[in-house]
Amino acid sequence: DAEADRAAAAAELMSAHRYSIRPANPAAHLFEMRLTVASPDPGGQEFVMPAWIPGSYMVRDYARHVVSARAESDGRDVDLVKLDKSRWRAAPADRELTLVFEIYAHDESVRGAHLDTTHAFFNGTCVFPAVVGQEDTECEVEIEPPEKPVGRNWRVATSMRRKDAEQYGFGLYHAADYDELIDHPVEIGELSIGEFEANGIPHAIAIRGDTRVDMARLCHDLQTICEQHMSLLGAPADLDRYLFLLNAPGAGYGGLEHRWSSANICSRDHLPARGDEGVSDEYRTLLGLLSHEYFHLWNVKRMKPAVFVPYDLSQENHTELLWVFEGITSYYDDLALARSGLIETDSYLELVGRTITRVLRGAGRRRQSVAESSFDAWTKFYKQDANAANAIVSYYAKGALVAMSIDLKLRSETNGTVTLDDVMRAAWQRWGMTGEGVPEDGFQQLCAEVSGLDIDDFLDAAVHGTGELPLESLLASHGIAYQLRRSSGGKDKGGKAAGDGSLPDVWLGADLASRDGRTVFTIVHNDGPAEHAGVSPGDELVALDGLRINFAAAEARTRRYKPGDRSELTVFRGDELMSLRLLGEEAPADTSYLVLDDEADESATARRSAWLGH
Numbered sequence: 001d002a003e004a005d006r007a008a009a010a011a012e013l014m015s016a017h018r019y020s021i022r023p024a025n026p027a028a029h030l031f032e033m034r035l036t037v038a039s040p041d042p043g044g045q046e047f048v049m050p051a052w053i054p055g056s057y058m059v060r061d062y063a064r065h066v067v068s069a070r071a072e073s074d075g076r077d078v079d080l081v082k083l084d085k086s087r088w089r090a091a092p093a094d095r096e097l098t099l100v101f102e103i104y105a106h107d108e109s110v111r112g113a114h115l116d117t118t119h120a121f122f123n124g125t126c127v128f129p130a131v132v133g134q135e136d137t138e139c140e141v142e143i144e145p146p147e148k149p150v151g152r153n154w155r156v157a158t159s160m161r162r163k164d165a166e167q168y169g170f171g172l173y174h175a176a177d178y179d180e181l182i183d184h185p186v187e188i189g190e191l192s193i194g195e196f197e198a199n200g201i202p203h204a205i206a207i208r209g210d211t212r213v214d215m216a217r218l219c220h221d222l223q224t225i226c227e228q229h230m231s232l233l234g235a236p237a238d239l240d241r242y243l244f245l246l247n248a249p250g251a252g253y254g255g256l257e258h259r260w261s262s263a264n265i266c267s268r269d270h271l272p273a274r275g276d277e278g279v280s281d282e283y284r285t286l287l288g289l290l291s292h293e294y295f296h297l298w299n300v301k302r303m304k305p306a307v308f309v310p311y312d313l314s315q316e317n318h319t320e321l322l323w324v325f326e327g328i329t330s331y332y333d334d335l336a337l338a339r340s341g342l343i344e345t346d347s348y349l350e351l352v353g354r355t356i357t358r359v360l361r362g363a364g365r366r367r368q369s370v371a372e373s374s375f376d377a378w379t380k381f382y383k384q385d386a387n388a389a390n391a392i393v394s395y396y397a398k399g400a401l402v403a404m405s406i407d408l409k410l411r412s413e414t415n416g417t418v419t420l421d422d423v424m425r426a427a428w429q430r431w432g433m434t435g436e437g438v439p440e441d442g443f444q445q446l447c448a449e450v451s452g453l454d455i456d457d458f459l460d461a462a463v464h465g466t467g468e469l470p471l472e473s474l475l476a477s478h479g480i481a482y483q484l485r486r487s488s489g490g491k492d493k494g495g496k497a498a499g500d501g502s503l504p505d506v507w508l509g510a511d512l513a514s515r516d517g518r519t520v521f522t523i524v525h526n527d528g529p530a531e532h533a534g535v536s537p538g539d540e541l542v543a544l545d546g547l548r549i550n551f552a553a554a555e556a557r558t559r560r561y562k563p564g565d566r567s568e569l570t571v572f573r574g575d576e577l578m579s580l581r582l583l584g585e586e587a588p589a590d591t592s593y594l595v596l597d598d599e600a601d602e603s604a605t606a607r608r609s610a611w612l613g614h
């Protein structure tokens, strides 16, 4: 009855965890976090900070940024013991207990927390500990302003539900439980905000930084992307709002997905300016990024690997399926731009050509499958060293190509009646709408089940194998010619035919970078000329055949050599000067581009139109 309801509501309100976060000292990059627990564990309440943030698969041990911790109850200090790298336990308290953290925040990435005199940004994983044993309790969050004069015009952007806070204002917010609490990143600063609706659902983008952006165009393009994705899988039932957070400093790139928002970084110069027409390379990259994070609403935020249900935030959660959640998302992010007409077909083919090129240029694709790359993401993909190109394959890039291969294979063999879209719809119904996790072998089985095809061997080879994908034949069946050529140099990302200049005959088999005015070998490719000569990553290139060489001149100089030419490479390894013998070797055709096949038959061009939407 009503009386009991009110009592229950009051009890619920009383027992909500009360977090407050305050930019206590922006100049010192310190937040103060206070957490009050109404009914602490009578045996002594434990608190724990996450070791990692969902979506970024590396142990980051966020507790290491807690610079001081104390507890109090009823105005008196309560003993607080550190149990391990991430956990604390307060002495038993018989009334409400408050934990106080001072947290250092100077990581300006989408996975971190950052505070200075220009803005504040945080993920809940960085600043909010969990109340052990009470993770399902509702959380209230008081977001407090900094002391003046800092932050006079600051506003708050977050997808967290408001309680008494004004829209974009400081004040009280709330989340249903701890899992939701850490799924709402918060940006606080001088913000440009654009609002739009996608299929009737309110959406917004909050940009930090002085961007002079064409906000109307950006909102229009985002609406197009969001509605494109919704047309594939339908809006999730609990999606009643969505917020793109975009930090736009001078340089930077990245994004992290959440259930009702995403945190993104791009260079301010890559945003479209008022009066700009056409889609620049940089804006296309930004649209691809935002499209990617939005597709994650379905693919990994609601439909996720079984081992993520629930997440264990104390340690690595291994799964072979990251290629499904990142690779398929990487496939649909750019495909949605083409299908919605934001970019032309040739622009889309350029992007695919670049993805193929990224995969082809690493020998790691012959050593690691996308399933293995997924499993070892925590210690390999996220902890790349100079040997990464030789040892690992990206479950993003190759995962996207596996997704495209599956899609084209289904389209070819079912005469277009079954596509990857159908598999994704079935997956969404089975695992996304139910919240059940995807079993490790679930996706492959579903592909076979939905298509009715005998494609186990094909899928096994693509997902668990290290051979080349049959891209040439699959693309040919869709009226697209797969082309390979040599690279024109360090800036050549592929995707396009060679320009006018002739391509170099030889290659170094190594990547160079300019560091503090020195020319340094960053990557030495397995079985390439540099490795044969004995070059190590980190060596400084000093001279070629007795002539000093610098980064800017290196490509032009090496281009003058032919296969079979012998030369002397002079390098510093640390402080030791070394002379190495280099033998010119023919450059590999490791650069891909795709072109429409004018001679394709009618059925192939029909399949192409059905695939790309135009």
Ligand code: ZN
Binding pocket: 257, 292, 296, 325, 326, 329
């Ligand atoms: Zn992603």
